[in-house]
Structure formats: structure tokens, C-alpha cells
Amino acid sequence: MFTLKEIKKTVLISLWFVFLTFPLMVIKVDPIEKTVLWRWHNALYVAIGIFCIRCLIEFFRHRKQQKEKKKKNSSDDSQALIHRILVDPRKRNIMLGVLLSLVVIFPFVFDTYQTNIMITALMYVVLGLGLNIVVGMAGLLDLGFVAFYAVGAYSYALLNHHFGLGFWAVLPIGGGLAAFAGILLGFPVLRLRGDYLAIVTLGFGEIIRLILENWNEFSMGPSGISNIDRPYFFGINLSLEHSILYLYYIMILFLIVTIFIVNRLQNSRLGRAWIALREDEIACQAMGIDKRKTKLVAFALGAFWAGVVGVIFAAKTTFINPASFTFLESAIILSIVVLGGMGSIVGVIFGALILILLPEYLRALSEYRMLAFGAILVAMMVFRPQGLISKIRRTYTFKQE
Template sequence: MTMISRQDVKRSLLVSLWFVFLSFPIMVIQVNPVERTVVWRWSNMLTVAVASFLLSLLVRVWLFRQEKRLVQVQLSPSPQPSIFHDLLKQQKFRYPLVIAGSVIVLAFPLLFSSYQANIMTTALMYIVLGLGLNIVVGLAGLLDLGYVAFYAVGAYSYALLNLHFDLGFWAALPVGGLLAALFGVLLGFPVLRLRGDYLAIVTLGFGEIIRLILENWSAFSKGPSGISNIPRPGFFGVEMSLDQAMTFMYYLMLGLLAATIFVVNRLQDSRLGRAWVALREDETACQAMGIDKAGTKLIAFALGAFWAGLIGVIFAAKTTFVNPASFTFMESAIILSIVVLGGMGSITGVIFGALILILLPEYLRPLSEYRMLAFGAILVAMMIFKPEGFITGSRRVYRFQAQKNSPILKDDE
């Protein structure tokens, strides 16, 4: 029994033929309606043919191995967790890993240029955004496609408060977060009754409404040209050069990230966190258990939005400029992909997902135009092949552990 049979090759050839047909007008023909010329790009056809053939074969091999593994699993009942998961679980590896990681993270701006630190700051921002959205999507199971609206609320509240009232960064930080949380509740109220997919569309609509208002209400938000000259955060009035300000920004973000991880971690195991998970698993059962459904959902929205607001303020301070173009649906999609890719409901997963999705395109600049294409493909592929993400959020399982000298065990043995 070989891995690839002749029939597989035949089928893949058919698939390849289908894709050649499918992509023919859009991939091959390029017209210039002004100069009235047509370019036939036949080489693209060949690329499509070869790529779809190989991809199809690859999927077939994967399916074949999956089937084989399924048989093996049935034979041996113990499940095999991933190596990565194993590595994290073992105490022996855990502490050295954590210590090495924190040393690298802490010394990052000293080791690398401020350009690198700047990229890393962005990645840290997305980790926090991912963790915030993770509360809403991963824990409470409410698919929010308009998360970027809260990010925008944070950014604009700092920009506008600074413009009109000369409010500083440190005062704007909590204000931005709280304003975003307020918007979260505002959005949460009307959608309390909606189920998953309706909720997704309404949140998407909400995100678009916020962006459209920012774009069109020029008297309020200065329209598409945005607001510039937003001051960077100060540190007790110390004068900082641009490089120093960037480094400061990095440590600021790092501190915020640490605080976020701490809070989210504590939240997960709290009464509220368990209520969220219950809500995600089964709303009706959850209500029957006496959990206040409305309140729990609203808190999830508010908390998720709070972090988006905080990061919004930091974003405004970091780039010193905001305009509505930074808050499109694509931004929401990227944050959602971070959560989905890493594994819904898992903190490690979100960190992992953000680092991959933000750093990879930064370091693969030449390929940056393929970034969104890859995003889409990854989202689809993840849902099909590994819907639980790279690192699955592990549910705390309470298991009865008999003590060695307990009388019950003796009976058992």
C-alpha cells in the first residue's frame, strides 16, 4: 500500500484542471480598458496548474495519514498530545524556558536596534488586543467582528481629549479604556438576545458605523485626514530622545502585557471566567444553572473593549497620528485570526498567534502584498484541519485523587 495511489494522482489532475478553468479569466487575462490592450498571462495558468496539483496531492496524503492515525488511536486508547504542549507541561523545561524568555524580552531593546524594538512593541500591542478579544470570543464564545471599533474609540479619545483639553497620556489611558468599555456595554445591550452568527454581523455593522462616523463627521474627528501631533507618553517630565521614547514605549507595553496576562489568567479561573465558558458551551444550560446571562455577556463585552481602548490610546501615542484608515474591518480580522490561530481561550496561544501574524509579515517585507491572501488561506485551512488552534486552551479538570492511605483506595485495589 503506497501513500499515493494512481487514483489519487488522477483525481489531483482533475482538481488541477478545474482550478485552471476557474482561475482563467482573472489570472490569465489582464485588460487595460483605457489603452484598450489585452495581456494574456499564460505563465500564470501553469503556476495555478502546478500549485493546485501539488496542494491537492498534499491534502490527499494528509487525509491518508489522518485515517491511519485514527486507526492507531482506536488501537491504543491513550491520546498523544503535541510535543509543544508536552514541553510546556514538564516542570523541568518550564522554568528555564520562562526565565530564558523573560531575559530575552527584558533585554530586547538593549540587544537590538530601536527599529526592532518598535516592531516588537507593535507585536506586544497585538498580543494584548488578542487577549482582550480572547475574553469575548475565546472564553465567552461571542463572535465579535467589530472589535476594532473599541480600539478606534481608545485612539480617538486620547487624540481628541489631547487636542481640545490638552489631556496627557497618563490621564487619557484610563479614560480611553473606560470609554471603550462604555461602548462595549452600549453594543452589548442590543445584541444580548442574538445568537452567534447574527451577533457577528451586528458587531461588524457596529464597527463599520464607528469608522464611517469618524470618516464623515469632519467637525468632530477631522475626517479622513486624521489628527496628528499627538504627544508621546512622558515619564515624570523626563526629556527623552526619539530612541529613548521608543524604548520607553516598549517597556510600557511590556508592563501592560504582564498586567493583562495576570488579570486574564486570574479571570479565567474565577467564578466569572467559568460562567463565560459555561455560556460558550451551552447558553440554555448555563441559564438553567442560575447564571445571569445578560450580566455575564455585558461584562465580557466591557472587559474586552476595555483592553482595546487601552491599546488604542497607546497606538495613538506611539504613532502620534490617528485616522480612520487604521480601523478597518481587516484590522478586526487580523486580531480575530490571532485568537483563532493561536487557539481560542488560551493565553499562550494568543501570544504565539500574535508573534507569528505580526512578526512574520514584518520580516518578510517583500512578501507583504501576499499577507492578506495568506491570512484568508490560513483562516480557512485552520478551520478545516485544526479548528482548535495551535495551542488548545486546557480546561481545568477536577479529578478525584485518592490518597495512598485512604481506605477507599484499598477497597478499589
């Protein structure tokens, strides 16, 4: 498998990368002290690292080829374990029951800190599911998703600050405002082709952030808004610990509702229209699907979820400022969807849990978090575009009588 020629090629590639990374990795200058630091060890790390990565890639490619050869002989399509469980109703119910009980007792087993992390992870699961409607199902690459999240968070913060409105009152308002923002943005831009849409949404996201940062009278600028109320429990002001617990259960409930709705949407008339639109716009229009309306609904629904999670975010942290709503946040949510598998609900849940929980527990590696997110986006597209857990397309089998 590892012939001399292959090894030679790998060594050459490693040397190329040593050259490539030389100025940035090896030299570090201090322009004020006028000193140069030569970090030769980094060149060695790069060489070894690239050598190992290339070997791994070749190894997996080799194994995949062999697998495919075998597959040709025996024609079985192996599905992911999770799908095999989900297909069988009895197994599925058992699994859901176990999962639900695990989730319910989680805060009693672990401490508040862990619960807090879990709330964040759950928020990203819902954000991922929201973006999944737009990117995964309708195939519209939205890079400004965080703008809708910001709309939700700021609507709670401002309404609470100025008018004293409570969490439950603002929850639908925040979602509604975000959905409205989605429609407002969507109207003009949705007729654009995929890649233009990506850039315009990215621009929109940045505009919202810049406005929040600079319009001091409206949003209090970069210093943000503090002392936002936590949610009341039927009018009772809870202690910090209890309100975290309360938020956790709100989040769980909300997640279940979201999964239910998104799952129903996927198989609805609208969901199938999205998938058709993603595959071929012109053919889809010829079949009589209103392109603009269908896309707008996808945009508005995705934005709605982002808005609601934004309200929850503001209630959780009790302090928001524009720095929480940068492009990187959109990129994280996109990584979640891409890693899990575009269009796959189970995949997105796993993707969010992996990408949010892993860096929390591997604190030592948290510096490399964004580096890894970038690498994940590239690697997933190149090696496994369907994601970790790909969705199963609904198929109809023809039964002859």
C-alpha cells in the same frame, strides 16, 4: 498511497481550478488603452499550485489516519510541548525566567527599528488576548473589535489635542470609554444569536469608522489628528529613541498584567460561566447564570483592552486617522485568535507573534499578507479548529479513598 485514481482526481481538480481562475488570472484588460493581455503562464501556475496543495492535503490526511490507528493501540494523550512545560512548576519558572530576561534585553541587542516592530507585535498580542475573552472564552463572534480600538486611540488623541491630557491620565479613560462603548453596543445586541451578533458588530465597527471619517468638526475627518504627545517619563520629555524604549517596557509590563488577569479570569467563576454559556446557553440559564450580565462583562472587558491598546497605539504613532481602523484590522485580530487557538492564552501569544512578525521579515511576500490571512481562517477551521496550541480544559479527577 498515491494510486492512479487519486492522481487522476487531483489532475481533474487542478483543471477545474484552471477553468475557475481563467478570466481573473489569465486575462487582464486595459479599458483605456483598449489592449488585452493574455497571461497564460498564470494558468500553469494555478494548475501546478493546486496539484501540489491537493497532494499535500492528501498526504497529511493519510498520515493522520495512520497515527490515529496507532493511537488506538497505545492510549497516551500527547499534549503540546508547551503545556507539558507549563504543568511542571519548576520547568515553568525556568522558562518564564529565560523568556523575561530575553524580553528585557531585547532592545539593547537589536536596534530601534526592531524594537518598534516588537512593540507592534506586542500590541497585537494584547489585542488578541482581549478578543480572546470575547470570542474564545465567551464564544461571541465580535467582528467590530477594531471600533473599541478606535475609541481608545481617538480618546487619547482628542483629549490630548484639546485639553493637553497626558498619556497616563488617558490610559484608564480610554479603556473606560471603550468598555462603556462595549456595554452600550452590547445591551441591545447581546440577546441575538451568534451569527447575527457577528454582523451587527461588523456594522457597528463600520459606523464608528464612517462617523470618524465624516464628522470633521469632531474628529478632523480623513486627514486625522497629528502631533499627539508621546508618553512623558515622570514629566520629562524623552527623545524619540528613548521614548520608543520606554513604550516598549510599558508594553511589556502591560502584557504581563494582561496575561495575569486573563489567566485568573479563565479559572474564575466568571470565566467558567463564559465557557458554560458558550457551550449551551439554555442549560446555562437553567443553572442560574445571568446570561445578559455575563455576556456584557465579557464584551466590556474585551473592549477595555482594545481601548487601552488604542491609547498606546496613538501614543506610539503620534498620528491617527480613520484608515487605521478598517474591518481588515478586526480580521487580522480574529486571525490571530483563530490561528493560535480560541480560548488558549499561550496560543494567542504565538498566533500574534507569527502573524505580525512573519510578514515584517518576509517583506517580499507582504503583498500576499491578507490573502494568507483569509486562507488561514478557512484552513484552520477545516483542518485544525482548535488552533495551533489548543487550550487544556480544566478537569477534575475523582480520587477514590
